[in-house]
Amino acid sequence: MVLKSLTGNHAVALAVKMARVNVVAAYPITPQTTIVEKLAEYIDGGELDAVMIRVESEHSALAAAYGSALAGARAFTATSSHGLLYMYEWVNWVSRARVPLVMAVVTRTMGPPWNIWTDHSDYYEQRDTGWIQGFAMDAQEAFDMTLQAFKISEDPRVFLPAMVGLDAFILSHTSMPVEVPEQELVDEWLGARTQGFVIDGSEALIHGALSPPEYTEGFIEDVGKAMEEAVEVVREVDHSFGRTFGRSHGGLVELYKCSDAKYHIVLMGAWAGDAMEAVDALREQGYSIGVVRVRYTRPFPGEELYKALSSSKGVIVVERGVSFGSMGPVFLDLAGNMLKYSRKLPYMRNVIAGVGGVNVTYKDFEYIAKETINYLESGEEPSVIAWYHAR
Amino acid sequence: MSSIPILPRHMRNTVLPGHAACHGCPIPIGLKVVGAAFGDKVILVVPACCTSVVLGMHPGTAFNGSVVHVAFASAAAVASGISAGLSKRGVRDVQVIAWAGDGGTADIGMASLSGAVERNDDFIYVMYDNEAYMNTGIQRSSATPAGAWTTTTPLGKKEPKKDVAKILIAHGAPYVATASIAYPHDFYSKLKKAAGIRGFKFIYLHAPCPVGWRFDPSLTVNIAKLAVETGMVILYEYYDGGIRLSGPSRPLLDKSKRKPIAEYLKHQGRFRGINEGELRSLESYVDSSWEWVKKFMQ
Known part of the structure; x- marks a missing residue:
C-alpha cells in the first residue's frame, strides 16, 4: 500500500488501470476529460495493456465499449452531463443486454444555459436504466468504488453495467491522499472477467433479435431481479473489499x-x-x-x-x-x-x-x-x- | 467468366430456410454470399433495418452465425468495439461485419461510420442499399435516387442520391468497393479481398427491393443487373489510391455500351411519375458518377 495524492478523476483512472481493463472507449467532455487523458497516458506509455478507441461521440463511446465487452473484454468509459444524455439510448441498451461494464459519470449541470459545475440531474436521469449506480464522496471512495463496480457488475448474480458518480470539480479536480493497494492484491481480489455470454465466433450466438412480447417481458423482469440480487452483492463486495484492503464504506x-x-x-x-x-x-x-x-x-x-x-x-x-x-x-x-x-x-x-x-x-x-x-x-x-x- | 471462384461453403449452411424476408428480397441473397465467404465464422453487427426482421424472431433464427443486433446509429461503433475486444483477446478466426441498410449508413449511422473509417478500425462494413427506409414502410433516405416515389416523397424525391462509397474514399479508407446482389461472385471476391486487408473495409451492396420499388418479386436480380448495365450502379474496387472497374462494369466505360436508363426505370413503379426533366437529371447524375470514377481509375 502506498499513499498518492490524486484528484477524483485520477483516482478513477488509476482504479481502471489496476482493474486491467482491455478496452477504453471515450469521448472528451468537461469535467470527465482528465480521466480519459490519464488512461491515454497509461496506455500510450505502456503502463496499461489496453486498446483505446477514441470515438467521435458519446453515443459511439458506449456502443464501442459495449461491443468490446460483448466480445469478452473488460471495458470502461466515462462521461458527463450532455455526453451522458447523448449516449442515453446506449445506457438503456447495455443494461437490458446484461453486459457488464463500468462507466464513470462526473456529474455536471445540463444546459441551457451552459454550465460546467456539478449538480446531480444528469446522474438522476439514469435511475430507470437498469445500471448499478454508486456515488462517491471523496477521491479514496472514487478509487474504491470504481474497483468495486467491476466486481459487482461482473458478479453472475448481477451481470449489469455499473456507474460510478462523482461531483464535477469539487471531487473530480480536487486532490487528496489516496491509499493505493498493491497490484497483486487487486488482481487476486478482482479476479478474471466473468460475463453471461461472449460473442467471439466460438459458437453461433444471436443477441438482441426481434422478440415477441412474452419473451421480452421476461428479459426486462430479469433486469429487476438482478437488481434485487445486487443489494446483497454490493454489501458483500464492500465487505470483502474491507477484509482485503482494510477499508470499507458501509455497503449501500x-x-x-x-x-x-x-x-x-x-x-x-x-x-x-x-x-x-x-x-x-x-x-x-x-x-x-x-x-x-x-x-x-x-x-x-x-x-x-x-x-x-x-x-x-x-x-x-x-x-x-x-x-x-x-x-x-x-x-x-x-x-x-x-x-x-x-x-x-x-x-x-x-x-x-x-x-x-x-x-x-x-x-x-x-x-x-x-x-x-x-x-x-x-x-x-x-x-x-x-x-x-x-x- | 473464367475467373469465377469456386465457393468453398454451401450458402445454405449459413442462411437457413425459414427467414422472414418478403418475396424477392435481396437481403438473403447478399447474406448467402457472406455465408459462402465466411461460413459460421462471422459476427454480423446489425442496426435497425430490414435484416433485423429478415433473420427471424426469437427464439428462432435463420442465420447460422453470430449476430449482434444494435441501436440504429451504432453499427460501426459496436463493430469497432467487438474488433478491439477480439484483438485484445487474440481471437483472429472470425470476421466482424457491420451489416447495415442505407438509412443506418448514409443517414443516422454516418457519424459513427465516419469515426470508424478515420480510426481505421479493423472490420468490414457492408451497406446494403435498398434506397429507402423499407422496414418502416418506404420512407426516403439520403440514398434514395432523385425522381423516386416514397411514402415521404409522394411527388418524387427532388435531391440526388448520396454516394457513400465516394465519401469513404475521401476518408482514405484502405478498401472501398461497390457490389450488387446480381453478381454474387463479384461480391464474394470483394468480401474475401476485404477480409485479407487490415483496417477498415467498406462494401456498398446494391439491393433492389420489390416492395419499395414497386416491381414484380421475380425480377429482383434482373433489376439489379439492369442497374449495372445502364451504368446507374458502377462496380469497382478502390485501394492503393486508385479505382479498378470490376468485370461487369468494365465495358461500360464506353457510354455507348450502356443500356438506356429508361430500361432500368420502366420496371419500377416508384419511377412511374418521373418526367422528362427528372430523367435528364438522373442521366446527368450517372454521367457525372462515371466522370468521377474515371478520374481515379488506375
Missing part, C-alpha cells in the same frame, strides 16, 4: 454519527463531507443529528435507510436536483421504499440546494438543519419541499 449507505441521532440529513456526493462537518458543529451546540450518506441509488438501499431512519424525529433529504413537477429523486425513492416496511413514516423534508453548481458549505447545512429542527421542536412543520439558495 454510510452512517455518520447516527447511533444516537434524533434528526438525520440524507444526501449523496462530495458535499456529504460538508454535512458531516455541520453535524460536528451542531452536536457541539447540543443538536442530536447525524448524516445518512446514500452510496448507491440503484439498487436503492430501502432496507438500510428504513433501519436508519424509521425512528427519526426528522429526516432532511438534501438534493442537488429535482424531478420537475414532483420532488427530489432520492426523496421520492426514500418515501416509496420506506412504505415497503411500514405505513408509518417519520417526518421527512426535501431540500433542493446546490443546483447549477451553487456552492453549498457546512454553514448552509447548519442553517438548513437548525431551521428544520427549530420548526419541528416548536411543534410546527416546515414545508415538505423547499429550495434553499446558498449564497
